[in-house]
Amino acid sequence: MDAQRLKENFALVGGNGIDVAEYFYADLFEKNPRLRSLFSGAMAKQHEKLLTALAHIVESVDDEAALVPYLRDLGRRHDGFGVAAEYYPQVGASLIATLAHFSGPAWNEDLERDWTAAYGVVAQVMQEAAAEPVA
Ligand code: HEM
Incomplete structure (x- = not known):
């Protein structure tokens, strides 16, 4: 996974501001109304929170010591929101579709592979923390 490539791509996509979050949720709810x-x-608040969280994750994607505790907290909170493992x-899929949409011609297979790998790690750390009994 090329962290620099992810950061550059997120900077490009993030330039579209709140539209990114709107597109993401529209795509998610269209494909998964449940x-x-x-x-x-x-x-509206959720849109801002998602973008802030994504920016934070991308910024620390190559800093495991900072990223893992953040993701574990986020994962535990998601358990409380009723988020099941199968929703990840x-x-x-909607995140990748959103990134591809706003990347336009800059989107390519390398980016798709990097983002898929990065999301896989994020989802795994969040789900593991959510599944652990509260200490
Ligand atoms: C990369 C993965 C994800 C990130 C970065 C993320 C980010 C966030 C953030 C920042 C919040 C605000 C509350 C908080 O910080 O505790 C939130 C809330 C929430 N997220 Fe996520 N999330 C992710 C994955 C998911 C998944 C897989 C689902 C499944 C549907 C989900 C559903 C929700 C729900 C239901 C809420 C609560 C909304 C409300 O209060 O109305 N999230 N998420």
Whole structure:
């Protein structure tokens, strides 16, 4: 996985601001209508939180010591939101679709592979923490 390539791509995509989060949730709920009810009605705050979290993850993608504790906390909170393990691939697919959409002609197989690998690690760390009994 090429961390620098991910960061550059996220900087390009992130330039589209809140549209990125809107596209992501529209794609997610269109493909998986059942997931809509997990989220509270007002999505504006959620849009900002998702973008902030993604930016933080991408920034520390090559800094495991900082990233892992952050993801474990996030994963435990998601357990409380009613997020089951099987939802992670659905969210991953909409995330990749969103990145591809906003990357336009810059999107390629290398980016798809890197993002898929990065999301896989993120999802795994979040799910492992969510599955552990609370100490
Ligand atoms: C890369 C993976 C993910 C990231 C970065 C992420 C990020 C976030 C953030 C930052 C929040 C705000 C609350 C908090 O910080 O605790 C949140 C809430 C939430 N997320 Fe995620 N999330 C991810 C994966 C998922 C998945 C796989 C689902 C499954 C559907 C999901 C569903 C939710 C729900 C239901 C909430 C609560 C919304 C509400 O309060 O209405 N997230 N997420």
